[in-house]
Amino acid sequence: MNSVTNRKIEKYEKAELGFWLYLMTDVVLFASLFATYMVLKNSTAAGPTAADILDPTYAFFETIALLASSFTAGVAVLALRFKRVRLAIGALVGTLVLGALFLTLEISEFVELVGHGHAWTQSAFLSGFFTLVATHGIHITIGLIWGSVMIAYIFKKGSTADSLRKLTLFSLFWHFLDLVWIFIFTIVYLGAHL
Amino acid sequence: MNEFIQFILGRLSIEYFPKDPVTLGAAIGMPLTVLGLVGLITYLKRWNWLWSNWLTSVDAKKIGIMYIIVAIIMLLRGVADAGMLRLQTALAANGAAGPFSTDTFQQVFTAHGTIMIFFVAMGLAFGIINCVMPLMIGARDMAFPLLNAVSFWLFAAGMVLVNMSLVFGGFSNGGWLGYPPLTGLEYNPGPGVDYWIWSLQVAGIGSLLTGINFVTTILKNRAPGMTLMKMPIFPWSVLVMSVLIMLAFPILTVTLALLGLDRTMGMHFFTSDAGGNPMMYINLIWAWGHPEVYILVLPAFGIFSEIVATYSKKVLFGYKTMVWALLAIMFLSFIVWQHHFFTMGAGANVNAFFGIMTMVIAVPTGVKIFNWLFTMYGGRIAFKAPMIWFLAFVVTFTIGGVTGVMMAVPALDFQVHNTMFLVAHFHNVIIGGVVFGFFAGMMHWFPKIFGFRLHDGLGKLSALFWLIGFILAFIPLYILGLMGAVRRIDSYSDPTWQPLFITSGIGVLFIAGGIGLFVLQLAYSIWKRKQLRDETGDPWDGRTLEWSVPSPAPHYNFAVQPVVAERDEWWRRKQQGRTHVERSEYVDIWLPKNSPVGLVIGVLAGLFGFSIIWHLWWLMAICIVAIIIVVIRRTLIDDNEHHISANELFHEAAKASR
Numbered sequence: 001m002n003s004v005t006n007r008k009i010e011k012y013e014k015a016e017l018g019f020w021l022y023l024m025t026d027v028v029l030f031a032s033l034f035a036t037y038m039v040l041k042n043s044t045a046a047g048p049t050a051a052d053i054l055d056p057t058y059a060f061f062e063t064i065a066l067l068a069s070s071f072t073a074g075v076a077v078l079a080l081r082f083k084r085v086r087l088a089i090g091a092l093v094g095t096l097v098l099g100a101l102f103l104t105l106e107i108s109e110f111v112e113l114v115g116h117g118h119a120w121t122q123s124a125f126l127s128g129f130f131t132l133v134a135t136h137g138i139h140i141t142i143g144l145i146w147g148s149v150m151i152a153y154i155f156k157k158g159s160t161a162d163s164l165r166k167l168t169l170f171s172l173f174w175h176f177l178d179l180v181w182i183f184i185f186t187i188v189y190l191g192a193h194l
Numbered sequence: 195m196n197e198f199i200q201f202i203l204g205r206l207s208i209e210y211f212p213k214d215p216v217t218l219g220a221a222i223g224m225p226l227t228v229l230g231l232v233g234l235i236t237y238l239k240r241w242n243w244l245w246s247n248w249l250t251s252v253d254a255k256k257i258g259i260m261y262i263i264v265a266i267i268m269l270l271r272g273v274a275d276a277g278m279l280r281l282q283t284a285l286a287a288n289g290a291a292g293p294f295s296t297d298t299f300q301q302v303f304t305a306h307g308t309i310m311i312f313f314v315a316m317g318l319a320f321g322i323i324n325c326v327m328p329l330m331i332g333a334r335d336m337a338f339p340l341l342n343a344v345s346f347w348l349f350a351a352g353m354v355l356v357n358m359s360l361v362f363g364g365f366s367n368g369g370w371l372g373y374p375p376l377t378g379l380e381y382n383p384g385p386g387v388d389y390w391i392w393s394l395q396v397a398g399i400g401s402l403l404t405g406i407n408f409v410t411t412i413l414k415n416r417a418p419g420m421t422l423m424k425m426p427i428f429p430w431s432v433l434v435m436s437v438l439i440m441l442a443f444p445i446l447t448v449t450l451a452l453l454g455l456d457r458t459m460g461m462h463f464f465t466s467d468a469g470g471n472p473m474m475y476i477n478l479i480w481a482w483g484h485p486e487v488y489i490l491v492l493p494a495f496g497i498f499s500e501i502v503a504t505y506s507k508k509v510l511f512g513y514k515t516m517v518w519a520l521l522a523i524m525f526l527s528f529i530v531w532q533h534h535f536f537t538m539g540a541g542a543n544v545n546a547f548f549g550i551m552t553m554v555i556a557v558p559t560g561v562k563i564f565n566w567l568f569t570m571y572g573g574r575i576a577f578k579a580p581m582i583w584f585l586a587f588v589v590t591f592t593i594g595g596v597t598g599v600m601m602a603v604p605a606l607d608f609q610v611h612n613t614m615f616l617v618a619h620f621h622n623v624i625i626g627g628v629v630f631g632f633f634a635g636m637m638h639w640f641p642k643i644f645g646f647r648l649h650d651g652l653g654k655l656s657a658l659f660w661l662i663g664f665i666l667a668f669i670p671l672y673i674l675g676l677m678g679a680v681r682r683i684d685s686y687s688d689p690t691w692q693p694l695f696i697t698s699g700i701g702v703l704f705i706a707g708g709i710g711l712f713v714l715q716l717a718y719s720i721w722k723r724k725q726l727r728d729e730t731g732d733p734w735d736g737r738t739l740e741w742s743v744p745s746p747a748p749h750y751n752f753a754v755q756p757v758v759a760e761r762d763e764w765w766r767r768k769q770q771g772r773t774h775v776e777r778s779e780y781v782d783i784w785l786p787k788n789s790p791v792g793l794v795i796g797v798l799a800g801l802f803g804f805s806i807i808w809h810l811w812w813l814m815a816i817c818i819v820a821i822i823i824v825v826i827r828r829t830l831i832d833d834n835e836h837h838i839s840a841n842e843l844f845h846e847a848a849k850a851s852r
Contacts, residue, residue, distance in 0.1 A: 007784060007835075010414075014337045018410045021440060025402060028444035032478065036452065036463065043469030045462070120461050124469030127461035131452065149826050166829070 005161075012165045019169050023176050026139075030180050033132045034187060041191075043124035050125065050192035053118055058109045059189035062102050063181065069098035070178040073171045080167055083159045088167070089151055095174065096147045099140055106137050129188065136184060139177050146170055204809035210363045210385065214298060216278075221361040250788040252339035253749050255643060257346045258324030262636070264353055265317030268309050271357075273706055275306035280667070280699035286685035287692040299684040300367035301386065305356070307370025308390060312397055313353050315490045315624065318632040320349070320404055323432050323493060326639050327408070329740035329747060331429050332417025332756045332763075337410035339786045340828075345400040345407065347796025352397025355803050359389035363807070366390035369682065371479050372453065374464035374472045379457045385807050388457060392803035395450045398443055399799075405439030408432055417739070419758035426738045426761065427516050431496025434520045435489050438527065442485035449478040458806065473538060480531040488527040491623065492520065494631025495562055498584055501638055502566045504734050505581045506573030509762060512565040519558035519565075526555040536604045537611045545604040552602035556595060563592060578734070579653030583634035586661040587626055594622030597672070615675025618668040625664055633657070633712070641728040645746035649726065652715035659708035667701025670694035737762040742773070744847070750838065753847040754779045775847070780840040787836050791828050795821060 041050060076091035110130070113119070120130040150170050157163050212221045235241055248256060282299055286292030294302065324342065328335055336342045359365040363385040368377035377387045412433045416425065453475065455461040462468040464475040503510040510516065532540060532548040566588065575581065597619045601607045610616060633656070641647045671679075674694050679686065719726055732741040739756055740747070742764045754775050760766045767773050798817050805813035 014410055014414045017414060018338060018341075018406055021406045021409055025406065025440050025444045028441055029448055032445050032448040036448070036474065036478075039471060039474050040463070040469065043471065045467070045469040120455075120459060122468070124462040124465075124471065127455070127463055127470075131455060131461070131463075145822065145826075149829070153830065 008161055012161070015165065015169065016172075019172060023172065026176070030132075030135070030183075033128075033135055034183065037128040037132045037188065040124040040128040045123040045125075047123040047126065048118055050129070050188070053113060053116075054129075054189055054192040055109070056189045056193065058105055059185050062105045063185050065098045065102040065105065066178050066181050069095045069102070070175055072098065073174045077164075077167055077171045080154065080159050080164055085154060085158050088159070089154055092147060092151050092154070092167075096144055096151075099144050099147070099174075103137060103140055103144070106133065110134075133184060133188065136177065136180055139180075143170075143174055143177060146173070201812065202810075204805075204811070205385070206808050206810075212361070212364070214295060216294065216298060217360060217364075224357060224361060246788065249793050250343075250790045252335075252343045252786050252788060252792070254324045254328050254336050254339065254342060255747060255749070257342055258321045258326075259643065260346060261317050261321030261324060261349065264350060265314050265321060268313040268317065268353060269709065272306055272310040272314055273702070273709060275302050275309070277699075277702050277706065278302050279306065280695070280702045282684055283686075283695040284692070284699040287695070288687060288689045289685075292684060294684070296684050297367060300682075301365045303682055304366045304369055304372075304390065305360075308366075308394070309356060310624075311370065311486070311490070312394060313349075313356065315628050315632075316397075316401060317349065318636075319435075319490060319493045319628075320345075320401075322497065322632060322635045322639065323408065325643050326635075326740055327429055327432050328411065328415065329642070329743065329751055330426050330738050331412060331415065332420060332739050332752060332758060333411065333415035334751050334755075334783065335415075335786065336407055337414055338407050340789055340791060340834075341403055341407050343789070343792030344795050345404040345792075347792045348400030348403070348799055349397050351796045351800030351803065352393040352395075352400070354800055355389060355393035355396065355807075358804070359386065359393075363389060371483060373479075374453060374456070374475050375466045375470075377453065378465050379460075380465065388454070388807040391450050391454050391457070392807055395447065395454070396799050396803050398446050398450070401439060402443040402447070405436040405443065408436035409440065412436070417756050417758045420763075423514070423517070424758060424761050424763075427499035427510060427513065428493070428496035430517055430520055431492045431499070434524045435492045438485045438489050438492075438524060441528070442482045442489065445478060446482040446486075449475065449482065452478075454806070458809070476535055476538065477531070480534045481528075484531040484534065485527045487620075487623075488523055491627045491631075492523065494587075494628050494635075495520075497631045497635040497638070498566060498587060499562075500738065501580045501584055501634055502569045503762075504638070504736050505576045505578055505584075506570050507576075507735070508569055508573040509737075510565070511568040511571075512561070513761065515561055516565055519561045522558040523555060526551060526558070530555055533602060533607070536607045542604075549602050549604050549607075553599055556599050556602075559595060563588065576734075578637075579648070579650050579657065580634040580638040582654045582657045583630045583637070586657055587630040587634070590622060590626030590630070590661070590664060594619060594626050597622065610675050612681055613675035614671040614679045614681055617681045618671035618675060621664075621668050621671075625660075625668075630657075630660070633660075638734070639740070641733050641745050642731075642740055642747055643745075645728055646719065646723040646726040647728055647733055648719045649715050649722070652711055652718060656708045656711035656715060659704050659711055663701045663704025663706075663708055665701070666704055667698050670698045670701075674698075732764075737765040739764055742767070748846065750783055750785055750843075753843045754781075777844055780844045780847075782840050783838050783843065784835040785838065787834050789828075789834070791824060794824055798824070 072091045072094040076088045076095065079085075079088035079091055110133075113126075118126055120127045147170060150167055153166065154163050212218045235244060248260065251257065278294060279299070279302060282292035282294050292299070324336075356365070366372055366377065366382070366386040366389060368382065368387055368390070372387060372390055375381060377390075412425075412429055422430075452461070452463040456463050456465060456470070462470040464470050464472045466472065499510055499516060530548055530552045532538075532544060533552045536545050536549070566584070597615070601610060601616065601619060637648050637653045671694075674691055677688075677691065679691055728745040731744040733745070734741070739752075739758070742756065743752060756763070798821050802814060802817035802821070805811070805817060
């Protein structure tokens with residue numbers, strides 16, 4: 001029995017390191033997109049500039065939603081560690097609701113931009129903007145799917161070593177997306193008005 | 195109705211079947227070969243065997259063998275492409291028509307470069323690493339065995355996409371790095387460039403996952419007692435290579451994705467209008483591309499380090515400097531990328547910085563060369579085939595390195611930029627470094643994986659043919675480059691170039707002979723496998739842990755977990771006469787179960803790439819949903835190991851040593 005737990009701990013350590021390494025590769029991925037955006041920011045091809053169309057109000061509420069969801073994700077992990085399964089599930093549901101709110105705001109901003117004729121095909125700047133922000137949005141979508149699966153899993157299995165391990169990885173991912181968003185908020189939305 | 199048909203078929207159309215005889219022949223031959231193989235397997239009733247032993251295997255050694263098989267098949271295609279290129283330039287002088295049309299010629303040189311780098315060199319590297327790296331660090335398996343299988347099948351899916359383009363739709367004509375705006379929608383509306391993008395994207399994500407897997411394996415799965423500075427150099431080179439993969443491949447993913455977005459979503463990253471910036475593509479692709487060169491050559495350096503020490507019967511000279519040289523190369527490889535486009539106009543200061551950095555990177559490489567030579571000095575050298583490959587490597591690689599430093603001088607580079615001189619230079623380092631290294635490695639470790647040695651004489655002869663072929667094929671290209679011959683030309687008007695191009699073509703024949711001899715060596719050794727059987731598990735009097743287990747290595751690698759005290763652990767044990775393992779040391783072990791998940795994800799990813807290439811959006815959506823479902827189902831399985839008892843292990847080990 002002891003060797004079984006040991007193997008699980010070993011597996012957990014490997015999974016956590018591997019996941020950290022994956023996140024580092026994602027850092028490089030986003031760094032490349034940020035660099036691309038910065039290079040193309042002023043290539044507006046007589047179209048609108050960042051200051052013309054990027055509204056920090058949207059981004060502000062998106063930021064609030066995402067920061068709050070990061071908090072609830074942290075609560076979920078702590079709750080599961082202390083065997084408070086229902087609290088953990090509740091906090092996870094909160095995380096997903098806030099994440100979905102974030103995504104809804106982002107999509108409505110996109111729809112509004114496209115509706116005004118400022119789609120990604122208009123200029124290099126808009127291509128860069130949509131690609132960078134949407135790549136983050138796709139990550140959030142994956143996080144929402146992953147989170148839903150986690151809720152079902154914890155509902156079924158309760159607080160076990162396996163569920164705690166899986167939830168920790170999810171929360172790492174979610175906090176990481178929060179961090180990337182802070183950069184997007186600063187560089188894209190605030191940077192537009194500097 | 196018409197709209198519905200267009201929705202279902204995307205841009206699939208009968209007009210994309212090949213028309214010219216060369217590609218038509220390949221287009222008919224390839225599916226027939228595949229059908230023939232399928233028929234043969236069905237006739238021999240081996241499907242079950244294939245499924246349970248290979249297709250669903252998560253054993254690193256089997257995955258490694260599959261990588262090597264794919265890579266060698268692709269090597270045959272890549273060399274055939276090279277032969278076509280040199281046949282064209284040997285004939286198409288002074289207004290004469292060559293055998294191939296310009297468009298075919300462009301597709302051939304694009305396919306040659308793409309296949310050789312992504313599917314031959316990367317495939318051989320991952321193959322050999324999978325086969326021996328876990329053994330060398332005293333591990334039972336990779337950190338993530340199933341992820342390893344997923345990586346392989348993504349690699350295989352990319353390979354299938356490249357070859358499918360030959361049958362249907364044609365390949366990219368934009369060169370192996372596909373510079374826009376030539377590869378943009380405006381100048382290349384067909385599916386060729388999309389084939390290039392998505393085959394590399396699928397295979398590249400596999401490589402990225404492999405990098406993460408190798409780093410985790412080396413950091414977490416080493417045998418007890420093996421500190422990083424007691425680890426053999428080959429795993430060290432793999433560690434550095436994998437860190438490079440982790441830092442460089444995401445850039446490739448982004449670059450290809452952006453070019454794909456330009457082409458399918460009408461974006462303007464690299465277009466020549468609406469503010470697009472093609473030069474940014476060249477920066478991005480080389481920010482991946484230069485580290486990629488070291489990703490390929492570092493494992494070859496690692497292989498040579500093991501081989502020189504083993505066949506010289508000496509401890510590797512300058513172990514610590516070897517490690518630091520690897521780390522220095524890792525760092526420097528990220529600040530030299532601009533030397534690929536000195537002529538872009540970045541200015542004298544930028545060019546000077548990158549030029550100097552490029553010269554600096556020759557220093558750690560030189561350190562390694564001298565360390566190998568000092569390892570040989572005073573040793574009792576056994577001139578087996580791997581050692582012949584090593585000697586061929588030292589000579590050719592050093593010449594390649596020196597011409598590289600020549601081109602690091604921006605003023606000189608302006609003269610030879612994009613000429614045959616450059617082509618000669620990078621073939622010089624890639625053939626002399628990477629290819630020779632992997633051949634040496636295959637001959638060295640073959641008995642460990644298959645249980646019998648390869649015929650030594652044929653291996654030496656193969657090395658000799660490669661060396662002669664290499665010299666004949668590429669020394670003329672250096673001269674041609676200095677004479678002003680541009681790369682990628684399919685015809686030329688200066689008749690004095692023709693003899694040099696013909697010599698180069700003869701060189702390709704010698705290289706083809708070298709490959710033929712290698713295949714003959716394989717066939718002959720399989721035929722004579724009883725005489726060549728490796729009874730001891732240690733045919734070369736090796737120094738590291740992989741030689742402490744029987745040949746072929748059992749699927750669990752080590753019946754008993756080794757504990758390491760020294761760098762050359764197996765050598766130490768032999769010197770101290772401590773090679774025997776007591777019955778009491780055996781304990782139960784757990785191994786991962788086979789799983790079809792890798793194969794399924796590979797097939798889905800291949801279909802995903804196919805659907806984007808042909809604008810089959812419904813199929814793309816299905817593939818994405820299916821991949822998500824497969825991944826979720828897999829993550830919900832907690833029990834995925836099977837158990838082998840100490841008793842079974844002991845009896846198997848006893849049987850193997852008898």
